[in-house]
Amino acid sequence: MQESILGILAGEGRVADDEIAARLGISSDEVAGAIREMEEQGIIIGYRALVDWSKTDVERVYAYILVEGTPQHGVGFNDLAAHIARFDEVHSLHLTSGTADLNVVVEGRDFREIARFVAEKLAPSPGVTSTSTSFVLKTYKSEGRLIHETPSSQRLAVSP
Amino acid sequence: MTLKRTTQSRISRTVQDLKPSGIREFFDLVMGMDDVISLGVGEPDFPTPWRVCDAVIESLRNGATSYTSNLGMEELRVEVAQYLEGKYGVTYDPASQILITVGVSEAVDLAMRALLDPGDDFLIPDPCYVSYGPCVELAHGLPITVPTHAEDEFRLTADELAGACTERTRGLLFSNPSNPTGSVMRREHLAEVAEVAKDRDLVVISDEVYAELTYDGTHTSIASLPGMAERTLLLNGFSKADAMTGWRVGYACGPAEIIEAMTRMHAYTTMCVPIMGQIAAIEALRRGEDDRARMVAEYDQRRRVFVNGLNRIGLDCFEPMGAFYAFPSVRSTGLTSEQFAKTLLTDQRVAVVPGNAFGASGEGHVRCSYASSISDLREALARTETFLERLDAGEVQPDE
Numbered sequence: 001m002q003e004s005i006l007g008i009l010a011g012e013g014r015v016a017d018d019e020i021a022a023r024l025g026i027s028s029d030e031v032a033g034a035i036r037e038m039e040e041q042g043i044i045i046g047y048r049a050l051v052d053w054s055k056t057d058v059e060r061v062y063a064y065i066l067v068e069g070t071p072q073h074g075v076g077f078n079d080l081a082a083h084i085a086r087f088d089e090v091h092s093l094h095l096t097s098g099t100a101d102l103n104v105v106v107e108g109r110d111f112r113e114i115a116r117f118v119a120e121k122l123a124p125s126p127g128v129t130s131t132s133t134s135f136v137l138k139t140y141k142s143e144g145r146l147i148h149e150t151p152s153s154q155r156l157a158v159s160p
Numbered sequence: 161m162t163l164k165r166t167t168q169s170r171i172s173r174t175v176q177d178l179k180p181s182g183i184r185e186f187f188d189l190v191m192g193m194d195d196v197i198s199l200g201v202g203e204p205d206f207p208t209p210w211r212v213c214d215a216v217i218e219s220l221r222n223g224a225t226s227y228t229s230n231l232g233m234e235e236l237r238v239e240v241a242q243y244l245e246g247k248y249g250v251t252y253d254p255a256s257q258i259l260i261t262v263g264v265s266e267a268v269d270l271a272m273r274a275l276l277d278p279g280d281d282f283l284i285p286d287p288c289y290v291s292y293g294p295c296v297e298l299a300h301g302l303p304i305t306v307p308t309h310a311e312d313e314f315r316l317t318a319d320e321l322a323g324a325c326t327e328r329t330r331g332l333l334f335s336n337p338s339n340p341t342g343s344v345m346r347r348e349h350l351a352e353v354a355e356v357a358k359d360r361d362l363v364v365i366s367d368e369v370y371a372e373l374t375y376d377g378t379h380t381s382i383a384s385l386p387g388m389a390e391r392t393l394l395l396n397g398f399s400k401a402d403a404m405t406g407w408r409v410g411y412a413c414g415p416a417e418i419i420e421a422m423t424r425m426h427a428y429t430t431m432c433v434p435i436m437g438q439i440a441a442i443e444a445l446r447r448g449e450d451d452r453a454r455m456v457a458e459y460d461q462r463r464r465v466f467v468n469g470l471n472r473i474g475l476d477c478f479e480p481m482g483a484f485y486a487f488p489s490v491r492s493t494g495l496t497s498e499q500f501a502k503t504l505l506t507d508q509r510v511a512v513v514p515g516n517a518f519g520a521s522g523e524g525h526v527r528c529s530y531a532s533s534i535s536d537l538r539e540a541l542a543r544t545e546t547f548l549e550r551l552d553a554g555e556v557q558p559d560e
Contacts, residue, residue: 004457007457008461019465022464022465022468023461023462023464023465023534024461024464025464153205153207154406155201155203155205156187156201157187157190157191157196157198157200157201157511158183158186158187158190158198158200158201158511158513159183159187159200159201159202159203160181160183160202160289160290160291160339
């Protein structure tokens with residue numbers, strides 16, 4: 001049941017309890033209880049809309065920044081990551097395998113704002129040895145969703 | 161030039177007698193309208209999974225544009241054999257017992273022509289898929305309809321089957337899960353049919369194109385029942401569960417004698433299934449399981465929402481356990497299937513298919529496909545509810 005509920009919420013986000021209940025053939029109370037439990041356990045950490053900002057008047061740009069750093073005894077990259085994660089500009093942050101150590105997604109109003117953040121805050125952070133910034137120029141798919149319209153279905157209206 | 165025919169027409173007697181599908185007429189009606197929510201569609205609303213399309217694009221780059229073996233590509237037949245063995249424990253020899261066909265449709269046509277002599281009977285359920293009867297007729301056979309009933313969820317019963325058999329009955333052709341009713345025959349129901357088939361020495365043609373779309377429990381193939389593999393032709397394909405209707409790939413598996421006869425005709429008339437479709441099918445069998453599971457889970461949710469909705473607004477509907485069809489009764493409205501479907505369409509722009517398009521026993525019901533988005537299904541339910549209220553209040557008169 002948990003997996004089915006999460007499947008619906010992670011795919012669509014905004015679905016009422018009774019709608020989930022109808023689809024899964026269980027009661028609304030069961031759905032509400034399961035969701036509350038998953039929220040309390042931190043399995044569900046939040047709800048938000050997926051926005052294609054390029055279609056709005058809001059200025060918003062993203063950059064992927066590969067950060068190399070110096071690991072510290074006992075904590076590895078945790079302290080450095082916790083420091084970087086506190087900046088509001090940081091949208092998401094992962095410890096990754098590969099050439100870099102941390103993968104930081106930074107959000108800003110324009111390229112200059114991001115460049116300033118990297119130059120003034122991120123690169124000089126103690127423990128950071130190098131950064132490599134890639135600005136997002138165009139988004140094709142986000143959170144599992146294609147951004148641009150796919151061709152409409154050719155299905156016939158009635159078929160055997 | 162003189163046409164050597166007794167009638168005026170150039171068209172053969174057999175084809176002159178062939179009736180156009182009742183669905184066709186409805187299709188023409190729907191096509192002339194805007195803002196229609198169509199529940200008349202017998203195909204998935206999902207596109208073919210991209211991994212399948214990608215495999216075909218790659219094969220084209222590599223120059224795979226030739227004919228294949230008449231039987232179909234060996235790799236595909238081997239995959240089909242492994243799939244069926246894994247699913248049902250039934251073993252087919254890829255070299256002699258599997259034929260790749262242009263959808264299940266070609267397989268039905270070939271099977272009928274392979275098995276029937278003029279004047280032979282073949283049993284088909286009523287209601288059933290629209291092409292079964294015509295395929296029997298085109299093979300110069302006589303389709304004998306076996307009535308099925310709402311109280312049995314439109315499953316075939318031994319009594320009705322035995323009662324329909326004559327000296328000239330060669331076999332039975334049915335689909336499980338059923339199009340149009342969504343009904344599923346479980347092992348115990350199939351066992352009844354198998355007993356009659358063995359007793360009357362019938363060939364059973366089992367169209368299992370909706371097998372993967374079985375909810376709550378697994379599909380049983382009648383070919384897996386004791387003593388049935390040697391008299392069963394199992395038909396399946398990729399259209400429904402793999403969302404591959406346009407690729408036109410199906411297969412027939414059964415006794416080598418029947419497959420050989422079908423293959424001889426197939427070699428003369430079709431040569432082989434287009435190679436692109438066969439490559440798509442190989443990819444679907446090798447790596448399509450997750451895609452199938454995702455789509456089945458989605459259909460299952462829609463099924464619950466839609467069938468509960470139908471019952472809530474007053475159209476009685478048994479719980480369909482397979483395919484993506486619901487087959488509610490419209491008798492409470494006092495309208496015939498056709499009146500209901502036409503009036504609902506003109507008044508509320510919701511398209512469903514009249515049950516009698518699938519046989520006389522479908523009268524009093526309509527076929528609704530729930531292979532549409534949940535929001536469309538909800539809108540269709542809301543419009544149908546409005547329609548029922550308007551009908552009740554005398555605000556709408558049935559179309560003739």
